[in-house]
Amino acid sequence: MRTGVCMAILIVDMGSQYTHVIWRTVRDLGHDGKIVPKTVPRAELDEAEAVILSGGPSSVTKDNFHFLPGFIREKPDGKAVLGICLGHQLLAHTLGGVVVKGKNAEYGISRIEVDAPGVLLSGLPASFNAWVSHFDEVKGMPEGFISLAHSDTCAHEAMEMPEKKLFSVQFHPEVWHTENGEKILENFIRQV
């Protein structure tokens, strides 16, 4: 990140309760977030310095994500993308991973155990409380990704492919109840 520079970050709203909270956190970190609907045209995605994909109530296997899968597959390596919850599942699904309905759902508090901090979770404790709200989960990682953390009910709580600037988390770093959540978003923005 160029220090002191205000980044323009595109926040794609896929129907999350927390999309606007992502916007707020991005603003609190000193950057300029812009919320766009999930039908956002490809050109706008291509122009953004960084893209955050929000969570949402739908499922990657059932819903239409318009230009997002194409963008995820074809984007230039330098452009940073962070997927959150449904966004995490969309990254995995689009890039050849396996997303299934979990054996157990996870709502509210979940203990995240860090397996490899990587870039996204660097500087975080080995284990921390995060807030989650999901039924589907990433079961098989897409090729080239490293799994960063797990919880009791979910094997891949975070993953990344730093050389392609692709990052994602199953839990919600934007909400107040997630410990060190802001730090995770900061780690991401630093990659922009």
Place this chain on the structure above:
Amino acid sequence: MPFNAEKFIGKAVSSIKDSVGDGKAIIAVSGGVDSSVAAALASRAVGKSVYCVFVDTGLMRKNEAKLVKEMMARAGVKLNVVDAGADFFAALKGVEEPEKKRKIIGEKFIRVFEAEAKKQKAKFLIQGTIAPDWIESGGGSRDTIKSHHNVGGLPEKMGMTLCEPLRDLYKHEVRIVARALGFPPEISERQPFPGPGLAVRIVGEITPEKANIVREACFIVEEELEAAAQKKEIELPWQYFAALLPTKTVGVRGDERSYQYTVVVRAVRSLDGMTANFSHIPPAVLQRISTRITNEIREAGRVLYDITNKPPATVELE
């Protein structure tokens, strides 16, 4: 760059000026921090052209109308109280479904405001809507969690233009603005209270009798938790109240069988209301609450403490 109150106040005042212009506006004031801040911004923006209306729905907290009137008077705001209790109860009679209750309440509010606006020849309605209100009300790809009375509860046809200066703010940010505007802590730090009032704390059908039970129970929870916080036994929760379940259970009182309602005590920690966890209230404090509720409220036979976080629950029960 954390939230900047001064910058926000400047922007909000000029945007209210732009939208209301030379017109007149009425502002819906509930006594909570959101509508109080919206009223103060409106009065900075257009001065005497705003007319503050407080609707007594009959579903308010104990002594609320009186308390709010005094509190606002101290803050220099003249409140016009509309007593609509009978109207609200009549409209809600026999209705059990939470979304239907919320829509009826939203519509009732607007009809009262329309009548007041007509009398005042006002074309604008200023509301203290904040971000969680419209987020949870749903729309587009976002599911409706609950229709907040001031957003999803609005009727399709209304004869006023809405002005919502706090739309992008969350509770903790509204409090920062309230402090910057010089509000006393009794307003700036006041715990949230839902727009539909006690209606969402009565699960199922609303009756004046049930409203009285839950009002007394809320009062006891507030008194006891505030006293415990004062004595440093607990950290004052972000929000704390009682709710009434339609379920009756069996008890024994003075060697006699009783069959009475169930009261739920809820206290949560939060920053912005978007996520919450139940407060870890010590058993001694819970015991005082439970004993008082069952001793002082004849119709309350059993007391439960809600230990669900948000998600998967919400803060209020409906």
